[in-house]
Amino acid sequence: MALEIIESCVNCWACAPLCPNKAIYEAAPHFLIDADKCTECVGDFADAQCVAICPIEGAILDELGTEMNPPGSLTGIPPERWAAAQAEIMAR
Amino acid sequence: MDLPVIAPEAPQAGGCSAGSCGSSADQMGGMSDEIRARVQDHPCYSEDAHHYFARMHVAVAPACNIQCHYCNRKYDCANESRPGVVSELLTPDQAVKKTLAVAATIPQMTVLGIAGPGDPLANPERTFETFRQLAAKAPDIKLCVSTNGLSLPDNVEELAKHNIDHVTITINCVDPDVGAKIYPWIFWQNKRIHGREAAEILIAQQQKGLEMLVAKGILVKVNSVLIPGVNDEHLKEVSKIVKAKGAFLHNVMPLIAENLQDACEGDMNMMRHCRQCRADAVGLLGEDRGDEFTMDKIEAMDIDYEAAMTVRAELRAKVTAELEAKRQKAHAPPAPQVVQFMPRPHKSAQESAPAGRRVLMAVAAKGGLVAVHFGHAKEFLVYEASADGAKFVGHRKAEQYCAGDETCGDGESVLDRTIKALEGCEVVLCSKIGFEPWGNLEAAGIAPNGEHAMEPIEEAVMAVWNEMLAAGKLDAKPSAAKCA
Ligand code: SF4
Ligand code: SF4
Numbered sequence: 001m002a003l004e005i006i007e008s009c010v011n012c013w014a015c016a017p018l019c020p021n022k023a024i025y026e027a028a029p030h031f032l033i034d035a036d037k038c039t040e041c042v043g044d045f046a047d048a049q050c051v052a053i054c055p056i057e058g059a060i061l062d063e064l065g066t067e068m069n070p071p072g073s074l075t076g077i078p079p080e081r082w083a084a085a086q087a088e089i090m091a092r
Numbered sequence: 093m094d095l096p097v098i099a100p101e102a103p104q105a106g107g108c109s110a111g112s113c114g115s116s117a118d119q120m121g122g123m124s125d126e127i128r129a130r131v132q133d134h135p136c137y138s139e140d141a142h143h144y145f146a147r148m149h150v151a152v153a154p155a156c157n158i159q160c161h162y163c164n165r166k167y168d169c170a171n172e173s174r175p176g177v178v179s180e181l182l183t184p185d186q187a188v189k190k191t192l193a194v195a196a197t198i199p200q201m202t203v204l205g206i207a208g209p210g211d212p213l214a215n216p217e218r219t220f221e222t223f224r225q226l227a228a229k230a231p232d233i234k235l236c237v238s239t240n241g242l243s244l245p246d247n248v249e250e251l252a253k254h255n256i257d258h259v260t261i262t263i264n265c266v267d268p269d270v271g272a273k274i275y276p277w278i279f280w281q282n283k284r285i286h287g288r289e290a291a292e293i294l295i296a297q298q299q300k301g302l303e304m305l306v307a308k309g310i311l312v313k314v315n316s317v318l319i320p321g322v323n324d325e326h327l328k329e330v331s332k333i334v335k336a337k338g339a340f341l342h343n344v345m346p347l348i349a350e351n352l353q354d355a356c357e358g359d360m361n362m363m364r365h366c367r368q369c370r371a372d373a374v375g376l377l378g379e380d381r382g383d384e385f386t387m388d389k390i391e392a393m394d395i396d397y398e399a400a401m402t403v404r405a406e407l408r409a410k411v412t413a414e415l416e417a418k419r420q421k422a423h424a425p426p427a428p429q430v431v432q433f434m435p436r437p438h439k440s441a442q443e444s445a446p447a448g449r450r451v452l453m454a455v456a457a458k459g460g461l462v463a464v465h466f467g468h469a470k471e472f473l474v475y476e477a478s479a480d481g482a483k484f485v486g487h488r489k490a491e492q493y494c495a496g497d498e499t500c501g502d503g504e505s506v507l508d509r510t511i512k513a514l515e516g517c518e519v520v521l522c523s524k525i526g527f528e529p530w531g532n533l534e535a536a537g538i539a540p541n542g543e544h545a546m547e548p549i550e551e552a553v554m555a556v557w558n559e560m561l562a563a564g565k566l567d568a569k570p571s572a573a574k575c576a
Binding site for chain 2: 013045
């Protein structure tokens with residue numbers, strides 16, 4: 001049972017100091033989670049701490065590859081509207 | 093008095109309209125004598141002192157516990173007030189080494205700040221470790237810290253233990269409904285909290301922290317980021333409340349685009365001074381010596397801080413005496429709180445006014461030249477032309493109505509808004525301008541001018557002013573535009 005940080009991580013450092021198991025470490029090109037140490041915070045906190053502070057939607061996945069902070073959950077911008085805005089910007 | 097003042101609105105909110113400038117002699121207006129004495133040798137606040145003393149910032153605390161809508165985390169945050177630039181992250185040991193190296197080399201360095209990126213109090217171990225070491229090794233350095241305030245109440249006790257000179261809290265609102273538009277979420281008690289509830293907690297913590305600091309006798313400065321259409325009106329209320337609670341200064345910072353600051357480099361001392369919280373920035377104002385103090389160079393240095401402290405104390409005594417003498421001479425009563433962008437000798441009213449009235453001109457500039465297409469300009473620099481020459485007085489934000497070709501979408505309303513932003517200016521200088529905006533500008537009483545492309549700004553501005561003078565246009569007050 002462990003979470004994973006993927007390439008959309010912006011290396012903001014927010015998650016690392018919060019991990020109760022010191023499972024998160026600085027690496028290039030982005031932070032990583034040591035799968036052997038991560039407990040998904042079970043027994044320590046109700047919410048996975050890295051997930052609760054990460055500012056980037058989709059940067060942390062669970063073992064099934066599900067985005068812990070899905071699109072729209074942090075920015076409040078629904079994914080369809082975001083896609084439309086992106087398309088508009090690209091069209092210019 | 094003949095001050096080149098820019099005050100977009102009446103400064104009734106006591107410095108709320110003070111633009112982005114963190115300091116001017118006039119900021120001291122309205123302060124109690126006790127606070128005035130405490131800040132008058134501080135390079136961040138005293139116009140006098142910042143010519144003699146210097147400050148530096150180190151970035152040691154990268155993590156942040158709130159999200160601001162205007163921050164994308166890849167760059168430094170507004171806590172740090174240098175949007176778009178990334179600072180070198182240091183460990184506390186490195187930060188201490190760097191501070192000692194700088195202080196030994198530049199005896200004028202008197203203030204060390206820990207600001208963004210990140211929130212210093214969301215990383216209290218790193219921040220306090222740095223402070224602890226410095227308080228022990230370099231008691232002659234004043235320490236300051238900037239925070240978003242969320243963890244402030246928990247840390248006041250610890251802050252009071254160190255040599256903390258002042259704390260800056262970034263407070264963008266005091267109303268949770270406004271806050272909900274600025275902060276999408278916060279991290280609070282091991283959970284992510286969204287929306288209005290998040291703003292409510294953050295505001296409560298900020299205000300509580302402010303009160304606790306004041307009660308402990310620690311100076312508190314409040315920074316606000318002005319977000320047009322979100323908190324611009326509301327900041328007057330913020331100003332009133334934080335001053336009533338004992339903040340000694342409220343500093344409003346609009347988010348300044350990077351290209352404007354580049355355009356100002358060289359001839360804009362005041363603008364540089366505004367960026368008072370630059371991490372990595374070392375040295376006296378306008379004299380950044382960061383390159384001398386990269387980590388590898390510092391590791392190689394051999395620092396005798398004991399010896400350096402003597403030198404530093406001597407210098408401080410000398411400067412203090414000089415400043416004191418200057419103040420004795422000036423003994424000026426506190427001026428009203430307005431932003432003075434350029435010091436300029438006063439003229440008495442009796443002196444005959446020079447021929448030709450003052451004219452505000454907007455310039456689409458890059459690198460000190462009239463070099464930007466009107467439709468591509470993100471900001472305009474505003475100059476005041478008169479017989480005394482061209483003076484920079486401020487800047488206006490433009491919405492780019494043309495991102496690509498001339499025919500793009502809803503250009504018109506954006507153009508209208510840009511023209512509105514230029515209100516009060518009689519001329520706009522740019523490298524090129526389209527046919528349609530030309531007509532609209534003329535209709536609004538603003539003369540477009542593309543004849544001085546690639547010329548230095550001040551020369552171009554004065555050339556246009558002289559043409560206007562020769563054409564007899566400068567005798568009367570303009571009818572359409574009101575002069576600021
Ligand atoms: S889920 Fe918890 S244990 Fe796992 S990396 Fe994140 S913070 Fe650490
Ligand atoms: S909080 Fe998210 S973006 Fe920041 S370092 Fe951790 S995984 Fe990366």
